[in-house]
Amino acid sequence: MGTNVLRKVLAVSTCKAARGALRVMKKGGTALPGKAAMFWSPDILSSASEGVQTIIVTGTNGKTTTCRILEHALAEAGKEPLANRSGANLLSGITAEFVCDATLTGKPRHKYAVIECDEAALQYVAPRVKPAVIVVTNLFRDQLDRYGEVMHTLEVIGKAVRKVPDSILCLNADDSLAASLALEATGPVLYYGIDASACAEDDESAAGRTVTAGFHDGTAVSDARRCIRCGAEYQYEYHTYAHLGGFYCPSCGYRRPEADVAVTRVEQMGQDSSTVRMRIRDGEYEARIGLPAVYNLYNAAAAVCACTAAGMSPEESLRSLGDHVNGFGRQEQFTLDGVQIRMILVKNPAGCNQSLAYQDAMTQDFHLVLCLNDRTADGHDISWIWDVDYERLCGNPHLGKICVFGDRAEDLCVRLKYAGIETNRIVQTHSLQELLDWLRASDRPVNILPNYTSMLEVRAALQKETGARAFWKG
Amino acid sequence: MELRIAHLYPEVLNLYGDRGNIRCMTRRLHWRGIDYYVDELGIGSVRQGAAGRSLAQYDLFFIGGGQDFEQEILLEDLGKGMAQEIRAAVGDGKTFLCICGGYQMMGHYYETADGVRCEFIGAVDLCTVGGPTRMIGNYAFRLGEESGGSIVAGFENHSGMTRLGSGVKPLGKVLRGYGNNGQDGTEGVRAGNVFGTYSHGPVLPGNPEFCDEILRTALVTKYGHCELEPLDDRFEMAAHEKAVRRA
Numbered sequence: 001m002g003t004n005v006l007r008k009v010l011a012v013s014t015c016k017a018a019r020g021a022l023r024v025m026k027k028g029g030t031a032l033p034g035k036a037a038m039f040w041s042p043d044i045l046s047s048a049s050e051g052v053q054t055i056i057v058t059g060t061n062g063k064t065t066t067c068r069i070l071e072h073a074l075a076e077a078g079k080e081p082l083a084n085r086s087g088a089n090l091l092s093g094i095t096a097e098f099v100c101d102a103t104l105t106g107k108p109r110h111k112y113a114v115i116e117c118d119e120a121a122l123q124y125v126a127p128r129v130k131p132a133v134i135v136v137t138n139l140f141r142d143q144l145d146r147y148g149e150v151m152h153t154l155e156v157i158g159k160a161v162r163k164v165p166d167s168i169l170c171l172n173a174d175d176s177l178a179a180s181l182a183l184e185a186t187g188p189v190l191y192y193g194i195d196a197s198a199c200a201e202d203d204e205s206a207a208g209r210t211v212t213a214g215f216h217d218g219t220a221v222s223d224a225r226r227c228i229r230c231g232a233e234y235q236y237e238y239h240t241y242a243h244l245g246g247f248y249c250p251s252c253g254y255r256r257p258e259a260d261v262a263v264t265r266v267e268q269m270g271q272d273s274s275t276v277r278m279r280i281r282d283g284e285y286e287a288r289i290g291l292p293a294v295y296n297l298y299n300a301a302a303a304v305c306a307c308t309a310a311g312m313s314p315e316e317s318l319r320s321l322g323d324h325v326n327g328f329g330r331q332e333q334f335t336l337d338g339v340q341i342r343m344i345l346v347k348n349p350a351g352c353n354q355s356l357a358y359q360d361a362m363t364q365d366f367h368l369v370l371c372l373n374d375r376t377a378d379g380h381d382i383s384w385i386w387d388v389d390y391e392r393l394c395g396n397p398h399l400g401k402i403c404v405f406g407d408r409a410e411d412l413c414v415r416l417k418y419a420g421i422e423t424n425r426i427v428q429t430h431s432l433q434e435l436l437d438w439l440r441a442s443d444r445p446v447n448i449l450p451n452y453t454s455m456l457e458v459r460a461a462l463q464k465e466t467g468a469r470a471f472w473k474g
Numbered sequence: 475m476e477l478r479i480a481h482l483y484p485e486v487l488n489l490y491g492d493r494g495n496i497r498c499m500t501r502r503l504h505w506r507g508i509d510y511y512v513d514e515l516g517i518g519s520v521r522q523g524a525a526g527r528s529l530a531q532y533d534l535f536f537i538g539g540g541q542d543f544e545q546e547i548l549l550e551d552l553g554k555g556m557a558q559e560i561r562a563a564v565g566d567g568k569t570f571l572c573i574c575g576g577y578q579m580m581g582h583y584y585e586t587a588d589g590v591r592c593e594f595i596g597a598v599d600l601c602t603v604g605g606p607t608r609m610i611g612n613y614a615f616r617l618g619e620e621s622g623g624s625i626v627a628g629f630e631n632h633s634g635m636t637r638l639g640s641g642v643k644p645l646g647k648v649l650r651g652y653g654n655n656g657q658d659g660t661e662g663v664r665a666g667n668v669f670g671t672y673s674h675g676p677v678l679p680g681n682p683e684f685c686d687e688i689l690r691t692a693l694v695t696k697y698g699h700c701e702l703e704p705l706d707d708r709f710e711m712a713a714h715e716k717a718v719r720r721a
């Protein structure tokens with residue numbers, strides 16, 4: 001027993017010391033401190049999270065934003081949560097977050113936590129943290145060279161979920177892959193989604209058009225064309241984007257489950273926010289969502305669903321939804337020498353297509369910056385840019401130049417050329433300095449769509465130039 | 475001039491940006507004023523007997539890669555007439571570009587590590603056996619003289635180890651990476667007018683010479699001769715050179 005406590009004390013102090021040292025060195029240390037803690041006490045995460053009401057968010061896209069919305073909602077409800085804001089979402093990073101917050105003997109300080117968790121890491125994190133709620137946002141093809149296939153990702157999430165049968169699952173009803181986790185789950189399940197009524201085709205408002213605009217192209221790649229139960233091709237009553245929507249299998253009857261939390265109508269969808277009607281169990285509410293674009297309707301509904309699962313009232317769940325919250329690089333805004341810059345992280349075709357769809361909501365002239373790196377955290381395989389509908393940029397009346405930056409900028413330039421963008425509108429910058437100069441010289445607002453490591457690089461530069469906060473401070 | 479292109483099983487074999495290859499071929503035809511159309515032939519489009527379509531009306535075929543989940547559906551459909559049609563089209567000298575899973579599918583079979591064997595089309599004399607390691611990463615190979623001899627840079631991601639039958643020529647020689655099996659230095663296959671490669675997803679946009687070689691093969695087969703007008707490939711060659719350096 002004594003050794004156990006000693007090991008915990010060592011684990012906690014090493015972890016805190018390591019993180020402190022890394023921050024003094026101005027490195028956002030996120031993995032090493034957790035590894036150090038686990039070295040002394042391999043199961044330190046279990047005790048450091050014991051009794052904490054934790055909401056875990058996993059899935060391909062929307063994890064970070066959903067967590068930020070949740071974190072804000074909990075804080076506004078007087079339940080200030082612990083959160084892994086830095087985006088370190090593997091076992092080591094999550095361990096560091098809990099351990100650094102713990103007392104010296106490894107007991108938690110916070111009562112609540114909102115944790116973003118990598119899909120493959122969930123099987124290690126969930127059994128230790130024993131979350132009250134697990135949110136699965138969606139499953140799309142992502143960094144294939146890291147995970148293999150979408151089905152494999154689904155399997156490892158399923159494995160994790162079955163290890164914690166007491167956790168309430170919040171699943172995206174519109175995603176046949178994520179929703180299918182309920183087929184084998186033994187615990188309680190709540191669903192969230194966008195109802196058919198929000199995507200009604202006779203809706204002449206801009207909102208209706210935007211919601212249904214995602215799946216405009218018959219050749220669009222779907223990650224889930226066939227029924228997960230019987231293999232027949234899904235039919236759809238409506239699509240929101242990619243493979244999300246009102247799916248049903250004509251052969252075995254497997255279909256989109258009814259959503260407990262649903263966007264039932266989109267009143268307005270603008271450049272910075274959306275106004276919707278939302279059903280929460282039996283009640284209908286008006287809600288303003290402080291982030292633009294269709295994918296953020298899902299993130300907001302996911303957060304409200306998790307709040308509901310955690311026992312919060314609809315009023316509490318919705319109260320702060322209209323505030324603008326963002327994770328680093330997600331709808332984050334900067335002003336550089338008077339030029340308005342908005343950064344939207346894109347990591348995979350589904351997310352990128354949604355961010356391109358969002359460009360259609362721009363009501364003023366703008367330039368676009370696209371950044372592509374192929375480092376380990378991005379995935380070395382950049383094939384996915386050919387699954388993205390850059391073609392849709394051709395018809396955007398407000399779009400001026402497209403500036404391209406990153407380790408694989410040349411490949412992106414080729415992609416844009418074959419998408420039909422005139423080559424004289426494509427500008428390649430070869431260094432960060434050149435990119436910053438280009439941004440400074442811009443005569444219009446600029447939207448930047450970087451992938452992961454290029455976001456870190458560009459964001460750090462913008463932060464330095466404009467004095468924004470360091471990422472580990474959120 | 476006109477090329478009639480068939481994209482086989484686009485709804486199943488569409489992993490890793492495969493459609494970039496179709497986009498690349500059609501743009502490069504369009505820029506040269508050559509007409510084309512692309513038909514997507516999915517599951518159920520070809521059936522033995524009068525009900526289905528024949529592949530005889532097409533000049534150029536593309537088959538991409540896929541994920542395992544849907545393979546059963548595919549094998550079943552191949553057996554209903556598609557395999558026979560593909561063998562006939564190969565016999566007629568039609569041009570094929572087959573990538574990764576689509577490349578393996580042109581061979582006799584795939585045998586998993588546990589010894590389970592999937593019978594494939596058998597249009598080309600090659601077979602694939604599941605290997606212990608995933609062969610993954612940027613790689614480069616040099617095309618054989620009959621395919622133009624240029625360097626192709628791409629990305630491979632497969633655990634299947636492919637062996638070519640005796641006398642069957644590879645598409646090229648591995649410069650860096652694994653290729654067919656990581657052992658004999660061969661990459662892909664060039665059998666008649668069938669081009670098979672592990673370079674998955676969008677191999678053509680960053681390798682314009684390879685793309686033109688395939689288009690030229692299809693046009694020569696159809697018209698007996700073909701001069702492809704050179705294009706401004708500065709963007710393409712910059713990407714190509716970057717990819718070669720990455721390999």
